[in-house]
Structures are given as C-alpha cells and as structure tokens.
Amino acid sequence: MVFFKRIGDLHFTGQQEPITLDETEVSEYLLADAENTLPEGYALLARNERTLEGVYRRLRSSPEMRPMLHIGWRQELKDKNETPWLTFSLQDEPEQEGLEGFEGVIRLSRNKGLLLESRTVGYKEVAESLPLEIETSETSDDVELLDLPFATDSEQQPEESNEKEELMVQDIQMPDQLGGFFEMSESIKVKLGKLYYIDHPTMGLLVKVTPYQASLEEQESLN
Known part of the structure; x- marks a missing residue:
C-alpha cells in the first residue's frame, strides 16, 4: 500500500x-x-x-x-x-x-x-481568518459608481453634484x-x-x- x-x-x-x-x-x-x-x-x-x-x-x-x-x-x-x-x-x-x-x-x-x-x-x-476592510462609496441616490474606460480625461470627471457621498467600510473574511x-x-x-x-x-x-x-x-x- x-x-x-x-x-x-x-x-x-x-x-x-x-x-x-x-x-x-x-x-x-x-x-x-x-x-x-x-x-x-x-x-x-x-x-x-x-x-x-x-x-x-x-x-x-x-x-x-x-x-x-x-x-x-x-x-x-x-x-x-x-x-x-x-x-x-x-x-x-x-x-x-x-x-x-x-x-x-x-x-x-x-x-x-x-x-x-x-x-x-x-x-x-x-x-x-483575517478580516479585510473594503471601502465602498455610495450616493444619496444609491447610484453605483463604475470604473469605466473613457476616451479623454475630461470625460472621466464626474458631473458636479451637491449630494454628499458616503464611504462605507465592510469587514469580509479571507477564504x-x-x-x-x-x-x-x-x-x-x-x-x-x-x-x-x-x-x-x-x-x-x-x-x-x-x-x-x-x-x-x-x-x-x-x-
């Protein structure tokens, strides 16, 4: 054996x-x-x-x-x-x-x-398991911000808004x-x-x- x-x-x-x-x-x-x-x-x-x-x-x-x-x-x-x-x-x-x-x-x-x-x-x-801190951003309208490819730098700038973005910290566990x-x-x-x-x-x-x-x-x- x-x-x-x-x-x-x-x-x-x-x-x-x-x-x-x-x-x-x-x-x-x-x-x-x-x-x-x-x-x-x-x-x-x-x-x-x-x-x-x-x-x-x-x-x-x-x-x-x-x-x-x-x-x-x-x-x-x-x-x-x-x-x-x-x-x-x-x-x-x-x-x-x-x-x-x-x-x-x-x-x-x-x-x-x-x-x-x-x-x-x-x-x-x-x-x-070790916790990880992941930051996510959220607007009051719950609009998800996506990292999309843009042709120029000017197109990459977000539209002006008076709405405050909030940073959220989430704990996740390693696999x-x-x-x-x-x-x-x-x-x-x-x-x-x-x-x-x-x-x-x-x-x-x-x-x-x-x-x-x-x-x-x-x-x-x-x-």
Whole structure:
C-alpha cells in the first residue's frame, strides 16, 4: 500500500470536533518500517518484494501529492471476524503543505471474496481568518459608481453634484484555509493483481493485493 496526502492550494474546512477511530478498529498491530508489532502469521515485505515501488517514485515527483508511507506485508487470509486491524500513524513536518497528521487502520479479509477495509483520519489546526476592510462609496441616490474606460480625461470627471457621498467600510473574511478533521473511509471487494485507488480531496490510498507463491520448504512445513 502507498498512502499520500494532497498538497497545493487547498481550501477546505473539515469538522471542528475531533474524529476518532473506533475502539474496535484501533489495535496494537502497527504498520511501520521499524519496530513493528504484527499479528502472528504476518510478515513485512522487503523493499524489493513490493509491487508499488514505481508508483511510489512517481508520486514523490508529483507537485500535487506527497507520499508518506509505502509498506507491504504478507498475511494468511482468514474470515473477517478473525482478521485484526493494522494501524498506522503518520506526522508530517509543520512547514509542509496539506494536512499535518494522520491516524489510519486497514485490513484484508475473506468475506465472500476478498474484502478490503480502511479508515483514515487526517487533521490540521484551523487557522484564524483575517478580516479585510473594503471601502465602498455610495450616493444619496444609491447610484453605483463604475470604473469605466473613457476616451479623454475630461470625460472621466464626474458631473458636479451637491449630494454628499458616503464611504462605507465592510469587514469580509479571507477564504477558508485547509483545516479541521477529515475522514476517508472505504470498504470494497478487491481482485488479485489489480491496483485500487481510494480517493479523498485531502489524501489518498493505493492498494494492490497479490498472491504469494510459497517455497517448497514452506509448503512442506505447512503440510
């Protein structure tokens, strides 16, 4: 799997209240390149065993996406109620664009086929909007003054009037910047060897499931 966040000029406001993963989803099994704690029968894939290395490298050169995790594992396929969630936790540098932190879970199980479930929560502190002062002019006749192109300077002069113009100051807010809590959740049936793309305006997940060909020694140990 490859997890990435979207970067660039994002203007989304997420939920203000924290979004948390369910207690039934959060587990002790952590997906990370070091200090892993995986269930019995699971094993991390070496870099040369992963099939999405090319995809990961292309994302690293993308001006719109920032890959944050590329990892793979081998597992025995079991029913959904026997398959634990795998957890991942990611934190980006504060100066980087996009969301700052992510908490996610993922699992692959057997449920009338192959079932892939994932849920990720992303977060960035909401920045305070800065007010702008905009001045507008208004006459007593409510005639709107337009900045029109004129042929000569004399034509640009307004007609004489004894009516007093009033300046009005209005406060408006800057457009909402990226901030708040965002959730990406998906449950899909998958096929072997096919690349699946789980999309969200602020993040994304690429997953590919491939069959494992056990060695003769492994097959003999199983028998």
